[in-house]
Amino acid sequence: MNFFGKAFLDAFNLIFRFDAELYFVVWTSIKISMTSVFLASILCIPLAVVFSARKFPGKSFLQSLLNTLMAMPTVVVGLFLFGILSRQGPLGGWGLLYTQTAMVMGQFILIFPIILNLAIAAANTADPRIKTTSIALGASKTQQVLLFMKEVRFAMMAAIVAGFGRAIGEVGVAMMLGGNIEGYTRTMTTAIALETSKGEFEFALALGMLLLLVAFLVNSILERFQKLHK
Amino acid sequence: MKSIKLLLLLVIHAVLLLPPTFVSADELLRIAITTTTESSGIARVLNKSFTEQTGIRIHTVIHGSGQALRTAKDGNVDVVMAHAPELEKTFIDKGWGIERKPVMQNDFVIVGPIDDPADVKNSKSAAVAFGRIAESEQRFVSRNDISGTHIKENLLWRLAGVSPEGNWYIPAGAGMGKVLTMADNIGAYTLCDRGTYLAFKNRLALVLLYEGDEILYNPYHIMIVNPDKHPHTKINLARKYMQFITGEKGQQIISDYRINGKRAFNPGVIEDGNRTN
Numbered sequence: 027m028n029f030f031g032k033a034f035l036d037a038f039n040l041i042f043r044f045d046a047e048l049y050f051v052v053w054t055s056i057k058i059s060m061t062s063v064f065l066a067s068i069l070c071i072p073l074a075v076v077f078s079a080r081k082f083p084g085k086s087f088l089q090s091l092l093n094t095l096m097a098m099p100t101v102v103v104g105l106f107l108f109g110i111l112s113r114q115g116p117l118g119g120w121g122l123l124y125t126q127t128a129m130v131m132g133q134f135i136l137i138f139p140i141i142l143n144l145a146i147a148a149a150n151t152a153d154p155r156i157k158t159t160s161i162a163l164g165a166s167k168t169q170q171v172l173l174f175m176k177e178v179r180f181a182m183m184a185a186i187v188a189g190f191g192r193a194i195g196e197v198g199v200a201m202m203l204g205g206n207i208e209g210y211t212r213t214m215t216t217a218i219a220l221e222t223s224k225g226e227f228e229f230a231l232a233l234g235m236l237l238l239l240v241a242f243l244v245n246s247i248l249e250r251f252q253k254l255h256k
Numbered sequence: 257m258k259s260i261k262l263l264l265l266l267v268i269h270a271v272l273l274l275p276p277t278f279v280s281a282d283e284l285l286r287i288a289i290t291t292t293t294e295s296s297g298i299a300r301v302l303n304k305s306f307t308e309q310t311g312i313r314i315h316t317v318i319h320g321s322g323q324a325l326r327t328a329k330d331g332n333v334d335v336v337m338a339h340a341p342e343l344e345k346t347f348i349d350k351g352w353g354i355e356r357k358p359v360m361q362n363d364f365v366i367v368g369p370i371d372d373p374a375d376v377k378n379s380k381s382a383a384v385a386f387g388r389i390a391e392s393e394q395r396f397v398s399r400n401d402i403s404g405t406h407i408k409e410n411l412l413w414r415l416a417g418v419s420p421e422g423n424w425y426i427p428a429g430a431g432m433g434k435v436l437t438m439a440d441n442i443g444a445y446t447l448c449d450r451g452t453y454l455a456f457k458n459r460l461a462l463v464l465l466y467e468g469d470e471i472l473y474n475p476y477h478i479m480i481v482n483p484d485k486h487p488h489t490k491i492n493l494a495r496k497y498m499q500f501i502t503g504e505k506g507q508q509i510i511s512d513y514r515i516n517g518k519r520a521f522n523p524g525v526i527e528d529g530n531r532t533n
Contacts, residue, residue, distance in 0.1 A: 061268065113331035113486060120261050121488065123332050124286065124317055127268050205317035208300075220318070223433040224295045225456050 029228060036232035041239070047209075052240060055213040058126055058200075059193035062133035066141050067186050074145030074185075075174070078152075089146075095139035100198025103136045108202050124205035129213075132199035137189040144188055148181030183252055187245060194241055214240070285493040286315045287335040288324040290404060291431045293476065296451030296520050298360075298513050299337070305509055306500050312493055320431065322402030328353065328479070331486030334494045339404035339449075339476045353479040355495075357502050360510045360521040361475040364408055365453055366466040367436070368394075368445035376445065382469040383415035390418040390425075395444035397435050400427035404474070409447050412471070436460065449474055454515040476521075478502065 040048060077085075109115050111123045111131075122128045156177055160170045175182070197215040204211030206220060214237045221230035293299040294316075303314045319327060321340035328336035329352040337359060338344055347353045366376055366385055374394040379385035389396050390413075398420070399406040413420050426444065428435050432452040439446040440460050453464065478498055483489040500506050507523040514520070 065267070112327075113488075117261075118331070124315060127265065130268050205315070207315045207317060210315055220294075223291065223431045225433045225437055225459060 030231075032228040033231035033235070036228050037235040040232050040236055050209065051212050051214055051217050052236065054126070054211070055194055055215070055237070056240065056244070058129050058213065059133065059190055062130045062137060062193050063141070063186060063190045065130070066134050066138045066189055070138065070142040070145050070185070071182060074142055074149050075171075077142075077146050078149035092139050092143045092146075096143055098136065098139070100136060100196040101202065102198075103132055104199045104202030107132050107135065107199075111203070123203065124207060124211065126204065126211055128203040129200055129211060132203045133193045133196065136196060136199055137192050140192055141185050141189040144185030145182055148178045148185055151181055152178045180252065183248060187248060190244065191241060194237070194244075283311070283493075284313050284315060285335065285490055285497055286317070286333040287337065287497070288317050288319055288327050288333045289337045290321050290324055290339055290476075291318055291433075292339065292405070292449045292452055293337060294318045295431075295433050296449075296455055296515060298451065298510065298521055301513060302501055302506060302509055305505065306497060309500070309505070310496060312496065314497075320399075320401050320403030321407075325352075328481050331481060331489065334481055334490045335478060335497055336481070337476060337478045339474055340407050341475065341477070342407060343402075344477050344479065347479060351482055352485060354482050355498065356477050356479045357498060358524055359476045359478050359501055359506075360523050361473065362450045362521045363467065363474050364405065364447050364449055364472040365464050366445065367439070367448050367453060367460075367462045368465045369443040370461070370463050372465055374445065376465045379466055382412055382466065382471050385466045386412045387416035387418060389445050390416065390420060393422060393424040395424050395426060395439075395442060396420070397426045397428050397439040397442075397444045397446045399432065399435055399447075400429045401431070403432075405432060405447060405449060408472070408474070412447070415471070436462070451515065451520040454518050454520055457516065 077088075107128065108123065110117050111120070111128055112118055113121075113123070122131075152174060156174055157170065160173050165173065195215065197219055200206070200211070200213045200216050201219060204213065204216065206212050206216040212220075214233055218230045218233045218237070221227075221233065287303075289299045299316065303316060306312065307314055317324075317327065317333065321338040321343060324336050324338055325340070325343050325347050327333060329347065336347075336353065338347075344353075344356060348356050364382075366382065368374070368376055368389075374385075374388045374392040376385040376388055379388060398409055426438070426442075428438055430438070432448060433456065435446055436448055436452065436456050438444070440462050443461075445465075446462075450467075478501060480491065480494040480498060481489045483491045501510075510521050510523040511519075
């Protein structure tokens with residue numbers, strides 16, 4: 027059977043065999059990406075709203091810096107944190123290298139500039155009249171913020187989704203900081219890298235398809251969630 | 257600093273819904289193994305058996321010998337297994353590790369295209385074979401990653417009196433499986449450990465062209481990270497693991513292990529290159 031045919035068949039088998047080990051790997055991927063996205067989002071979104079609303083010196087420089095950081099290679103983030111978390115590093119005593127916690131930290135750094143940048147763009151799209159209108163209608167400070175968030179929620183969601191996509195699809199941080207430990211820090215992407223190195227190309231590609239399917243499901247759920255709140 | 261750590265861990269663990277790792281950390285052993293022991297599957301079988309017998313959990317990270325010894329030197333693991341005798345001796349001599357013991361051995365083989373344009377097949381020694389590849393400028397894919405295999409390659413080039421340079425020499429910088437696949441795709445020669453070769457054999461057009469020279473001997477050793485340098489090293493668990501895989505049960509597993517019906521490793525090793533089973 028040809029390469030792609032076998033890969034599709036493998037992917038199909040993978041999904042419907044309900045192999046506990048595989049589902050654990052999938053779950054690890056989702057859990058770690060979700061955690062880093064959650065932590066990055068709760069920091070980035072308020073920051074973005076403030077950043078967008080205020081004028082301050084160095085704002086455009088910060089904006090360019092953020093744009094640059096979006097291009098950070100995952101392996102560089104991995105190496106940077108490796109140097110810090112390795113036993114010889116400044117935070118080596120914490121013993122965090124090769125743990126899920128280290129992976130969350132790495133992905134957090136990786137997606138922080140992405141979510142922040144897109145969230146700023148989202149905040150910028152808001153109609154400036156929202157503020158004046160809501161004040162004119164006698165809204166309190168909290169009500170103003172809520173109204174503002176309601177206005178930009180779709181664009182904010184797009185920022186979160188972009189962060190999730192980057193987190194679940196990256197391999198550099200997961201490999202360097204997690205160590206691809208079976209039954210603990212093995213994610214879909216590090217499993218793909220491992221299977222590729224073993225020459226199990228079809229199986230690796232099947233895992234890739236599974237990853238896309240998972241990303242699709244997560245995004246569908248988010249979209250459904252958005253529609254509910256329309 | 258302590259409180260920052262606590263806060264950080266609390267937040268991440270709370271969101272991850274994780275049982276904090278530091279609670280049961282005493283029964284967790286961290287080991288670094290080489291890519292060849294992973295891709296051949298032997299490490300997995302050994303570790304599974306160890307966990308079943310002792311209840312001690314193992315976290316395994318997979319690196320080339322150079323990186324494995326480096327991460328062990330930094331104290332990120334408790335035990336390291338490698339197949340790069342020179343690097344291992346430095347590791348012990350400099351006091352980064354203690355108690356180096358032989359685990360198992362197999363050998364390297366030279367693989368290449370079936371028509372064998374460099375005539376490697378009829379070489380008298382591995383060094384002669386390497387010399388022929390260089391002389392005829394047939395393509396050779398090198399690991400180029402300071403792995404045990406790469407160090408052996410370099411030794412063979414030295415013995416052949418060649419410094420590998422030119423378009424024919426392809427320094428890949430990748431693991432054994434990737435290098436085999438590359439060599440296979442472009443019809444090049446390469447040096448490969450027998451375990452990985454057996455695991456890949458069925459999907460390769462490359463064939464085994466040369467084997468059997470003493471110099472191709474490939475011993476694996478296990479070492480414990482020096483607890484004087486890294487006090488957090490789980491020395492007791494590390495010793496238990498070492499006793500297990502160098503002991504009767506572990507050696508039996510290695511001896512019984514088969515890839516596609518062929519024995520991939522021989523248990524034990526004798527120092528100074530004298531081969532026995």
